[in-house]
Amino acid sequence: MQISGAQMVIEALIAEGVDTVFGYPGGAIMNVYDEIYKQDKFQHILTRHEQAAVHAAEGYSKASGKVGVSMITSGPGFTNAVTGLADAYMDSIPLVVISGQVPMSLIGTDAFQEIDAVGISRSCTKHNYLVTDAKDLPRVLKEAFYIARTGRPGPVHVDIPKDVTAQIAEFDYDVKLDLETYKPHVKGNPRQIKKAMEAIANAKRPLFYLGGGIINSNAANEVRDLVHTTGIPAVETFMARGTLSYDDKLLIGMLGMHGSYAANMAMSETDMVIALGARFDDRVTGKLSEFAKNAGVIHVDIDPASISKLVNANYPIVGDIKNVVVEMLKHVPMIKSDNYEPWRETIENFAQLHPLTFHEDSERLKPQWVIKRVGELLGDDANISTDVGQHQMWTSQFYPFTRPRQFISSGGLGTMGFGFPAAIGVKAASPEKTSINFTGDGSILMNCQELMTAVEKKLPVINIILNNNFLGMVRQWQTLFYDKRYSETDLSVQPDFVKLAEAFGGIGYRVSTKEEFDVALKEAIERNIVAFIDVKVERLENVMPMVPSGGSLFNMMLLEKKESK
Amino acid sequence: MNDNNERRVVSVIVVNEASVLSRITDLFSGRGYNITSLTVAPIPESKYSRLTIVTSGSIRVIEQITKQLHKLIPVLRVYEHSDLVEKEMALVKFPITENLSDISAICNAYNGKIVNVGNDVIITMVADEPKRVDHYLEAIRKYNPKEIVRSGAVALER
Numbered sequence: 001m002q003i004s005g006a007q008m009v010i011e012a013l014i015a016e017g018v019d020t021v022f023g024y025p026g027g028a029i030m031n032v033y034d035e036i037y038k039q040d041k042f043q044h045i046l047t048r049h050e051q052a053a054v055h056a057a058e059g060y061s062k063a064s065g066k067v068g069v070s071m072i073t074s075g076p077g078f079t080n081a082v083t084g085l086a087d088a089y090m091d092s093i094p095l096v097v098i099s100g101q102v103p104m105s106l107i108g109t110d111a112f113q114e115i116d117a118v119g120i121s122r123s124c125t126k127h128n129y130l131v132t133d134a135k136d137l138p139r140v141l142k143e144a145f146y147i148a149r150t151g152r153p154g155p156v157h158v159d160i161p162k163d164v165t166a167q168i169a170e171f172d173y174d175v176k177l178d179l180e181t182y183k184p185h186v187k188g189n190p191r192q193i194k195k196a197m198e199a200i201a202n203a204k205r206p207l208f209y210l211g212g213g214i215i216n217s218n219a220a221n222e223v224r225d226l227v228h229t230t231g232i233p234a235v236e237t238f239m240a241r242g243t244l245s246y247d248d249k250l251l252i253g254m255l256g257m258h259g260s261y262a263a264n265m266a267m268s269e270t271d272m273v274i275a276l277g278a279r280f281d282d283r284v285t286g287k288l289s290e291f292a293k294n295a296g297v298i299h300v301d302i303d304p305a306s307i308s309k310l311v312n313a314n315y316p317i318v319g320d321i322k323n324v325v326v327e328m329l330k331h332v333p334m335i336k337s338d339n340y341e342p343w344r345e346t347i348e349n350f351a352q353l354h355p356l357t358f359h360e361d362s363e364r365l366k367p368q369w370v371i372k373r374v375g376e377l378l379g380d381d382a383n384i385s386t387d388v389g390q391h392q393m394w395t396s397q398f399y400p401f402t403r404p405r406q407f408i409s410s411g412g413l414g415t416m417g418f419g420f421p422a423a424i425g426v427k428a429a430s431p432e433k434t435s436i437n438f439t440g441d442g443s444i445l446m447n448c449q450e451l452m453t454a455v456e457k458k459l460p461v462i463n464i465i466l467n468n469n470f471l472g473m474v475r476q477w478q479t480l481f482y483d484k485r486y487s488e489t490d491l492s493v494q495p496d497f498v499k500l501a502e503a504f505g506g507i508g509y510r511v512s513t514k515e516e517f518d519v520a521l522k523e524a525i526e527r528n529i530v531a532f533i534d535v536k537v538e539r540l541e542n543v544m545p546m547v548p549s550g551g552s553l554f555n556m557m558l559l560e561k562k563e564s565k
Numbered sequence: 566m567n568d569n570n571e572r573r574v575v576s577v578i579v580v581n582e583a584s585v586l587s588r589i590t591d592l593f594s595g596r597g598y599n600i601t602s603l604t605v606a607p608i609p610e611s612k613y614s615r616l617t618i619v620t621s622g623s624i625r626v627i628e629q630i631t632k633q634l635h636k637l638i639p640v641l642r643v644y645e646h647s648d649l650v651e652k653e654m655a656l657v658k659f660p661i662t663e664n665l666s667d668i669s670a671i672c673n674a675y676n677g678k679i680v681n682v683g684n685d686v687i688i689t690m691v692a693d694e695p696k697r698v699d700h701y702l703e704a705i706r707k708y709n710p711k712e713i714v715r716s717g718a719v720a721l722e723r
Contacts, residue, residue, distance in 0.1 A: 118584060123591055127638045130583070147638060181580055181641040305632035 001172075005134035005165040006031035009098060012141035014041045015173045018069050020428050022047055022056040026073025027113060028100030031165035033071075045428060045457050048449040050077050052421035054084020055447070058093045059425030062408045063383060065218060067094045067148050068425065074100045075113030078159075079120070083415060085155050086124035090412025091239065092216055094153035096144045097125075103163040104132060117159045126154030134167035139175050146177055151184030152303040153216055184302060188319030190327055196274075196298045196315040197331035203272035203296070205343040206232045209255070212239025212411065213277015213301060219322035220404040223276060224248075226325050231337030233347050235263040237278050239411045242401040252347055253356060256284040257547045258393040261354035261556060264547065266347050267292055268554040275299045277321045280310040281412070290552035300324045354545070356397055359562045364538040365512060367391060367466040368398050373514070374436060374464065375400040377521065382434040383426045385409060387419035387443030390472035393543045395438045417446025423461040424454055434462065434525060441467040441491050444532075451504035454530035462524045462531045465497060468539045476542045480557070501532035512536040572601075572621045574646045574720050575631060580639040581607050581614040589616065589640075592633050598622050602653075602717030613641060617719045619695075648723045654692045654716040655702065661685055663708040675701040686711060 003011070009032050013021065021044045025033040036044050047053040050072045057068030068088075072081045078099045088095045102111040118130045127147050129140045137160070144156040200206050214223050220243045227234050227250050235255040236243055244251040253260035255267050264286075267273070273295045278284070285291040288310060299306075299313035300321060307316045317324055358368040371394050374382070384399055385408040386392040392409055401407050408426055410418035419437040427435035444465050454461050471489040478486050498508030507529050509520035517535060524531035545556040579585045586605065593600050601619040608615050620627065627645070634643045659668055661684070668689060672678050675698070677691030691701050695718050702713060 119587070122584070122588060123595060179638070182638045303636070305629070305636050309629060309632075 003171050006035045008137045008171050010035045016145050021069045022053040023071030024050050026077045028074035028162045047453045050080035052447050052450050054081045055421035056425035059422030060429045063426040064429035071098045075115050078117045087413040087415045088155040089124045092153050094148040095155040097157045099159050101159045101161040104161045121157040125157045128157040130159045134169035185318045186320040188317045188324035193327045201335045205270045206272040207270035208234035209275040210236045210240040210243050211278025214243050215404045217321040222325040229332045230335050241407040242404045245402045246400040260356040262350035264553040265350045270295045273297045279306045286547045286553045367537040371398040382436045385419045385423040385437045387439040388414045388416045389440045390543050391438045391440045391466040416443040420447050421450050424459050427459040437463045442471040455505040460528045465534045497532045497534040506530040508532045510534045570621050573627050575618045576644040577616045578642040585639045604717040649720045651720040653695045653698050653718045655698050656714045657689050657710045658686050658712040
């Protein structure tokens, strides 16, 4: 069928089963928006900033497991979206981001709203395209979706000049993909897997190191089976939260800079690390030369470039986690779970020595209490997103996650302003769950304009602002490592968050006691409108334990024992 | 930063399409690594091109770059060479007033010859291993070369 490039974009999105697009129109993408207006197969959610459009698509993708789609215009529209692309690239989130470009005849002339978009996105996307002829569009779009969701997932950017969206050409979406140079290796080598399982059977203190790849591979059930049938304890990375339920006896906790004492000690004492879809990030390993120093390493990852990048793997296995774990399960009978009993006891002792906890205060609300409280009240019924900073670490530490895709946060890039738009995307993907965004008084201002999107589209995200009048995480470092020189981190001057929410048609609460908080949360859920709950919390609370940057995992700063009053 | 700096030759087979070259060079520049030489030409009767990249850096980083190169969608194959035949070409322009028989004799010793004679200048060509090309360029310095151009290396595994 002969249709315009703009119509091709619509037809391709429909063929891919896209039901929601997040975007913001502008000159160069207008032909496509004209076709969006004429169709009713998918909804378009107008965010109030292009960065938010991409974060919303990320949230949507993470909650649903589908490819997120976002649409933006050229020039500033595109440059605003770059942070979102980079964020999705770091966290391996499958996205297709379509941008308008100035007409072909104007490319390279410094035309109005022109920027070399593919030149910019090259280093922060899995792949990108500049489409110079409408006849290439069906193939390019099909490839874009395929590349985004297969292998190690990631964002794909498609830049389409305005005249190409107007051009008429043949549309046939049944084109066969011919990607001779892109063949992700999904099946792990069975012999290598068997050897790895033998190594586990011979180990005395093996440890599962669970990473975000498990979530991307939808392999949590299989991994749970593997953990339970082997009886081997597990630590999770920040990106893997929810792989095991919080109350799983074999889950030690999160490891890394703000990981629990027991998790970090287990990693330091293990003799066999079994890394599943984890990438030995610097926030996880601390000082590399001391990381799991006496351990062999089994590393399963779909991305060969991740294996032995930082820590040498004795048993490298390239493959999709789900496939590999299914294969591993076949060899479970060779493993004697009882052999690990002393190891499990050692870990239990670590956990009792320094449990993950905080000190309550009669005067002021503690941010950790707020997170625990939401966990008690909502638990499994809520999807949780966060911004970036102290509140993010506390959420990972204290929220009782029960399932994969429940926790949506910016891990690799650490993007402040991610949480609220992501929560909007999460709510759009999964409207039956309450969508909570834990945020800080710093982060929330970085995309607070999305109140308008949430009000207009009736996506009642509840933003819980853990307000300490500080850029808390930077302040914590200044306290600990910069002799309390609080350079530009005091956020005492701040808006009235209640009025801010109300100004957009949302609802706001300001609370400073436990009772007030309970009332506000209950009411916000009942009223089903986007909400800001401004929670005044202890100003100088630190995230503990903490491995100072570049330090060894076993050298943690710990929560000070409470002095008796 | 660049511990154990070592000369490395990497060959990459890529789909011959727009922007593929910058995808590859970005991986080097993003890490602050310099490319010493780079040659690209289409592979006959295929949709692919072959790049030969000469660089230097720590083995660890070069290995990482090699893996990242593999990850690029249009990359078919990456060879990191150890045992290889490597050749490079150099063209040099001399004033015609220099000692032409000396120059010709030196060229001969390095797989080369005089390829062009004009009114004022002659042009020589040699093709040899990069190290030998270095020696050649050293040897002809006293004949006042007016212009020198090197092609960058091409390499094949033995």
